[in-house]
Amino acid sequence: MSLSEFYSSLGESLDEVLDRLRMESRIMKYLRLFLEDPSFNELKEAFESKDAKTAFRAAHTLKGVAANLGLNKLSNTSSDLTEDLRPGVFTDKSQALLEKVEADYIAAVEGIKQLE
Amino acid sequence: MDETRPLILIVDDVALNRALLSDVLCDKYNILEAKNGNEALLLLREKTSEISLVLLDMVMPQKDGMEVLSIMNKNGWINEIPVIMISVETSHSLIEGAYSLGVTDFIGRPFDEMVLMNRVNNTIRLYAKQKQLSNLVLSQIYEKTRNNSMMVTMLSHIVEFRNGESGLHVLHINTITEMLLRELLCRSNKYAINRDDIGIISTASSMHDIGKITIPDAILNKPGKLTPEEFNIIKGHSLNGAQMLNSVPFGKDEPLMKHAYEICRWHHERYDGRGYPDGLKGDEIPIAAQIVSIADVYDALTSERCYKKAYTHEKALEMIHNNECGVFNPLLLECLDAISSRFVVSLQTFDWGKQADKDFFYIADSMMKDKAHPIYNQTFRQFINERKKSHFFESMLDDLLFEYSYTPAVIRFSSMASQKLGLPRTISEKDDKLALGANAENWEKIQSVVHQHPALSNDPIQTEVTLTVDGKSTPCKVMLLQIWENSPDKKSTLASVYGHIDILH
Numbered sequence: 135m136s137l138s139e140f141y142s143s144l145g146e147s148l149d150e151v152l153d154r155l156r157m158e159s160r161i162m163k164y165l166r167l168f169l170e171d172p173s174f175n176e177l178k179e180a181f182e183s184k185d186a187k188t189a190f191r192a193a194h195t196l197k198g199v200a201a202n203l204g205l206n207k208l209s210n211t212s213s214d215l216t217e218d219l220r221p222g223v224f225t226d227k228s229q230a231l232l233e234k235v236e237a238d239y240i241a242a243v244e245g246i247k248q249l250e
Numbered sequence: 251m252d253e254t255r256p257l258i259l260i261v262d263d264v265a266l267n268r269a270l271l272s273d274v275l276c277d278k279y280n281i282l283e284a285k286n287g288n289e290a291l292l293l294l295r296e297k298t299s300e301i302s303l304v305l306l307d308m309v310m311p312q313k314d315g316m317e318v319l320s321i322m323n324k325n326g327w328i329n330e331i332p333v334i335m336i337s338v339e340t341s342h343s344l345i346e347g348a349y350s351l352g353v354t355d356f357i358g359r360p361f362d363e364m365v366l367m368n369r370v371n372n373t374i375r376l377y378a379k380q381k382q383l384s385n386l387v388l389s390q391i392y393e394k395t396r397n398n399s400m401m402v403t404m405l406s407h408i409v410e411f412r413n414g415e416s417g418l419h420v421l422h423i424n425t426i427t428e429m430l431l432r433e434l435l436c437r438s439n440k441y442a443i444n445r446d447d448i449g450i451i452s453t454a455s456s457m458h459d460i461g462k463i464t465i466p467d468a469i470l471n472k473p474g475k476l477t478p479e480e481f482n483i484i485k486g487h488s489l490n491g492a493q494m495l496n497s498v499p500f501g502k503d504e505p506l507m508k509h510a511y512e513i514c515r516w517h518h519e520r521y522d523g524r525g526y527p528d529g530l531k532g533d534e535i536p537i538a539a540q541i542v543s544i545a546d547v548y549d550a551l552t553s554e555r556c557y558k559k560a561y562t563h564e565k566a567l568e569m570i571h572n573n574e575c576g577v578f579n580p581l582l583l584e585c586l587d588a589i590s591s592r593f594v595v596s597l598q599t600f601d602w603g604k605q606a607d608k609d610f611f612y613i614a615d616s617m618m619k620d621k622a623h624p625i626y627n628q629t630f631r632q633f634i635n636e637r638k639k640s641h642f643f644e645s646m647l648d649d650l651l652f653e654y655s656y657t658p659a660v661i662r663f664s665s666m667a668s669q670k671l672g673l674p675r676t677i678s679e680k681d682d683k684l685a686l687g688a689n690a691e692n693w694e695k696i697q698s699v700v701h702q703h704p705a706l707s708n709d710p711i712q713t714e715v716t717l718t719v720d721g722k723s724t725p726c727k728v729m730l731l732q733i734w735e736n737s738p739d740k741k742s743t744l745a746s747v748y749g750h751i752d753i754l755h
Binding site: 153154155156160163164167168170171173188191194195197198199201202203204209213 | 264265266270273309310337338339359360361362363
């Protein structure tokens with residue numbers, strides 16, 4: 135899969151990211167680094183250990199990282215979760231919001247793994 | 251690394267974000283990276299004058315961006331090091347909070363690399379220009395102060411020379427006056443003087459005997475006892491000195507002139523009203539003149555003169571306390587006792603070059619604190635602290651030394667100290683004590699030594715503690731030098747403590 139196909143498959147636009155980050159090779163490098171970023175795992179663990187503050191921070195980080203890479207869907211669902219957790223406690227919506235983040239995260243990760 | 255390129259500190263907990271920034275900037279700038287707020291603060295303390303810009307993430311584990319900013323405010327770093335905050339945060343109030351803590355700019359995510367690059371370039375250029383200007387101003391003042399101070403010293407030496415006294419008299423009075431003033435300011439706010447006056451009054455003290463140039467040689471340097479008439483002529487020197495200053499056609503309102511006048515005219519008054527020329531009593535005598543009067547008597551007693559031998563330090567203090575050479579303000583006598591053990595050393599190690607530096611420090615210090623036109627210059631502030639530090643360390647090389655800083659709370663040992671005490675070269679107060687093993691107790695003891703002296707002091711403090719040296723319990727003497735900094739609310743806070751450990755056998 136090419137970089138452009140990857141972004142299209144997620145319903146995103148490579149051009150928008152290229153405008154900001156200039157070079158395909160660099161975008162490629164950052165997407166590979168994204169696979170190593172622990173934020174999503176930290177988010178899951180924080181939910182399991184009922185640590186809403188850490189969950190907020192991880193969601194906030196994920197939102198920023200995804201936005202920079204043009205993974206806007208993931209950034210938006212992370213943003214919804216960030217706002218939900220901002221007061222520092224879990225709400226009855228938190229779990230459902232996490233599931234949306236997870237779906238977008240897995241779609242992105244699967245796509246990155248198939249990049250040439 | 252090309253040292254001439256500006257240095258940028260990137261603070262972000264996410265490796266990907268740091269790479270994103272450093273890739274764009276590394277062509278033009280040197281880059282330092284920190285993974286969290288604590289790491290950032292350590293680097294900021296170590297390289298305050300080298301870092302040209304901080305790119306700061308807002309949400310991080312341990313210390314977040316806002317905490318880093320408030321410590322940068324507390325330490326005054328924010329005035330000299332620009333900070334650009336980069337965050338995906340959209341909350342209006344949080345962004346406003348960052349601006350109110352002094353960030354120069356706020357860049358949201360996702361950012362455009364071209365825009366980021368330009369904002370970084372502009373910010374660095376602007377601050378570099380400001381720094382250049384303040385360096386220029388301060389180095390010119392430094393030159394002027396050195397010359398002025400040398401001029402005053404030369405003139406007062408001429409007077410001394412004619413009196414047949416060693417030139418050291420003026421320098422000793424300078425030092426004692428300064429120490430007495432510092433001690434007085436710690437004990438009382440009764441008098442209308444503040445820290446900025448210390449340098450001025452001690453410089454003015456050099457002029458106390460200029461009136462003596464009006465006294466004929468035959469009387470001034472007469473070896474035998476003076477007749478009452480001759481003594482009356484000598485007594486004229488205080489009024490004559492004051493009149494000489496009064497006839498200087500300008501500078502009447504300058505603090506230096508005002509204090510020099512007070513000192514010339516009234517340094518032979520007595521607290522009980524039986525002095526000369528005006529018979530002023532108690533605090534009718536300006537405090538500057540009272541202080542120089544004690545300094546003058548002490549130094550006259552402990553020096554050899556054509557009519558007497560030198561008394562010992564102890565004997566001189568005893569004579570002053572017994573009112574054998576005048577009557578003094580009891581508060582000043584308390585100050586004299588408090589500092590007397592220290593000034594024997596200060597007087598023996600006096601160095602003109604250091605005195606000129608000191609005058610400059612006072613001016614630079616008060617300029618940096620000036621409310622209306624503050625000059626922010628971390629380089630000079632560090633220069634001042636470095637000078638104090640090296641003066642203290644000079645004589646103690648190859649010894650057991652340590653350096654403790656408060657924010658962040660970190661201690662650094664010299665290699666000898668680290669070896670003898672069995673501790674790592676650098677320890678953070680946050681570090682796990684268990685990791686230090688058997689010698690954790692040494693660290694705890696040094697911590698308590700560092701924290702046990704909250705009293706403001708500019709002179710080394712001595713204390714004793716038993717430490718484990720080379721695995722054996724050993725009594726040690728510790729000398730400490732505190733470095734105080736003034737925060738915006740005018741309260742002095744401890745910034746660092748430098749220490750020297752002496753093993754007692």
